[in-house]
Amino acid sequence: MLANYHTHTYLCKHANGNMEEYVENAIKSGLQILGFSDHAPVRYSTGYQSYFKMHPEELSLYVNEVLRLKEKYKSDIEILLGYEAEYYPLEFKNMIDVISLYPYDYLILGQHYTKNEYDGFYPGFRTEDENILKDYVNQLICGIETGMFTYIAHPDLINYVGDEKIYIEELQKVCQAAKKANMPLEYNILGLRQNRQYPNPLFWKIAAGEENTVIIGSDAHTPVDVFDKESTIRAIEEIESMGLKRVENNILEII
Numbered sequence: 001m002l003a004n005y006h007t008h009t010y011l012c013k014h015a016n017g018n019m020e021e022y023v024e025n026a027i028k029s030g031l032q033i034l035g036f037s038d039h040a041p042v043r044y045s046t047g048y049q050s051y052f053k054m055h056p057e058e059l060s061l062y063v064n065e066v067l068r069l070k071e072k073y074k075s076d077i078e079i080l081l082g083y084e085a086e087y088y089p090l091e092f093k094n095m096i097d098v099i100s101l102y103p104y105d106y107l108i109l110g111q112h113y114t115k116n117e118y119d120g121f122y123p124g125f126r127t128e129d130e131n132i133l134k135d136y137v138n139q140l141i142c143g144i145e146t147g148m149f150t151y152i153a154h155p156d157l158i159n160y161v162g163d164e165k166i167y168i169e170e171l172q173k174v175c176q177a178a179k180k181a182n183m184p185l186e187y188n189i190l191g192l193r194q195n196r197q198y199p200n201p202l203f204w205k206i207a208a209g210e211e212n213t214v215i216i217g218s219d220a221h222t223p224v225d226v227f228d229k230e231s232t233i234r235a236i237e238e239i240e241s242m243g244l245k246r247v248e249n250n251i252l253e254i255i
């Protein structure tokens, strides 16, 4: 694995270490590309403030530090400036407006809430509610269809424990939309290491059937996790055993 595009910073309030340590660990681990993708700030129409994202006022701090590190380490590693964001129907434009104050390299789609966050549900909580599953799926598809995202982070975050047939039917739609848009799906190392509900074997069986491509993402919230070798080896074995096709060297073409 030569690249990781899923990296957070202390600005999101649930990650730690300074950003330079993430870069130093990436270099030490032999990565050629390190993309920062902290939770994108949103200026919510309701005045709500997210508890897991940087504030819009912190954006310049984030951008300046990524650019400083990009320049400082340019002979050792390629550093990219990105964000992880949800597709929230009422707030998507407000998010894009904030981050567009500065040029950025890429966006990854991580749907951490349904609806608009303040009125939605955390899909990582177990639920048998079909409506939550459908909101999650529809929002991912809307996100894919904006054409603005490079890949989907932990597409299998949804913890639906109802009828398996409905799960398959719904998540198949996500895989098909991603395939059509040529978007890789992320096999999430954080979830794997912590034995979370994702990576979900049933989801990846669907993805194998739809012939999706897979990218590995560290989802680092602490510098040492930029490259977790043991979990990455395990991830590669699992991906290959399911007959899934990986993005070559884990490197994306980002224009």
Ligand SMILES: [Zn+2]
Pocket: 008, 012, 014, 039, 052, 221
């Ligand atoms: Zn996070």
Ligand SMILES: [Zn+2]
Pocket: 006, 008, 084, 110, 153, 219
């Ligand atoms: Zn993340």
